[in-house]
Amino acid sequence: MSAIGTGPRPLVLPRPRSAQRRPPRGSSALWRASPLTYVTLIATVALSVFPIYWMLVVATRTNDVVGDVPPPLLPGGNLPENFQRLFATEPAHFARGLANSALASGVVALSVMLFSSLAGFAFAKLRFRGRNALLLVILGTMMVPVQMGIIPLYMVMVKLHWTGQLQAVIVPFLVTGFGVFMMRQYASQAVPDELIDAARVDGASTIRIYWHVVLPALRPAMAVLGLFTFMQTWNEFMWPLVVLNPDNPTVQLSLNQLNSAYFTDYTLLFTGTLISTVPLLVIFALFGRQIIGGIMEGALKA
């Protein structure tokens, strides 16, 4: 199992990235966009952004606005108060959820980067018996739907006495088949064999070659993998819902708790969704280009 998530996953192998980042010269220079194109695209972007903006509007106002006609379209000044109320809402354990999510996502992302790059390096550049067969096994693991093993996985957690504890949402995901495969694809192109041979001649051990030759070359791909893994773990919902308790939640479980209340306090709920979304938006603002590049080169599943 590579990850528990509801997102789509690829069946076809991701295309290896070429050293050249530019896409092959295509038709994009052929046509100039018409004003209608711009209008359509701007409308699309507005639709894409609106629900996120609406989060901000509701999160900065009081509960009265929920019934207003027409609905308010500008943010208000109530955010600090909503913040306080949110963190004081006992059953949501929101602060704890945030801390748990940050810790779990950070650890999983770092570990996936490390172990995937190690294994990817081995599959791309080292010779060993059964290499191709084992690589096929990894590909196979990427195609298994995640719900398959969730019941026995829960039983394993019960046996380990890990239910309700944060390691239950960390340890099973420390390395993913997808990460290994992505690193393997990248390493076979980004690291020249000659470089590794030269290091061997100089008497470098395999682990030194990994550390001094391979790791620097893999850095860009590892960054994208790490970001993606972080976001994926941050968004994970089903498995934490199975294995954690409401009093030791991830941030998504805190939100679920608020959402399931008999009387929904919308400003509170939206303040929570806003806070849970901000880290993702920051990552996207800083690394959006790389993430888009990763998707367009076929290297990233979502």
Place this chain on the structure above:
Amino acid sequence: MGLELRPPPTRDRRAGAPPAPVAGAQAVSAWRARLSWLDIKASPYLYIAPFFLLFAVFGLFPIGYTFWVSLHDWELIGGREFIGLHNYAELMVDTDFWNSVVNTFGMFVLSTVPQLLIALVLANLLNQWLRVRTFFRMGVLIPMVTSVVAVAIVFSQLYGRDYGMVNWLLGLVGVDRIEWQADKWSSWIAISSMVDWRWTGYNTLIYLAAMQAIPRDLYEAAAIDGASRARQFWRITVPLLRPTIIFTAIISTIGGLQLFTEPLLFGSGQMGGGSLGQFQTMTMYMFENAFRDYEYGYGAAIAWVLFVIIILASIVNFLIIRRLRSTS
């Protein structure tokens, strides 16, 4: 494989070195040679071991064990009893299960078809010379970086019966308030729109990448022959994009058949998916049986049937791909 033919560099070159004059040095170099031989032989396995260890414990074992569990009447308390394929037989006549299958496929179609069509059009728009190109690309992709839970919460509020913005907008054009959770069709539309909103941009970028790989002389030749932009789109772009379209269809199939979070939050966190199960999906039904009613055996059987359904859907897709290859 080129890599296989390469001589093992370290060992060979060490062996070819001039013999050391002192016996002690010779012993040291022999020891070193052995060490480096061990390094070369063993380290690959060491590096891939973490994946396989973790996968064995948390992946392979649970999947196999799911089948074993599904052959039992297995509950949280009160032990278990081997009942063979009884769970599966029960599942085949379980109307709640088939209701969830119908719901899942209904929402899957409602979410996938518009999503891929809109993505195709958007990609075609983006595949031009544009100002602020990156802005538009990030703009269409931004829904994907929000969390599913946040999307579901915000949309559920927008679809609220009394104060939701959707009903308000519909009211402006004279449509009566809709209670979106109440009916099958309305809840399916609401939930599908969440999926659409989140994934259209992702598919757009995949299509855009494929479009940029189409050689421009094809379009130039068509333009010389007097083909309009629309004609070029249907006669050149879409046919050449077919493998990519099928790829995205497969991804959406696998994701769509596992739909869980959106309908769950749409129904305020209840596994039942509405008062009459209007929008209960297969995964929700599995979850309800396994983790609310603690019927592990029955839940495991649902998991396996879900797996088989996904495999069948994938095989159908694969056959389509193969047929396309042979015709083109």
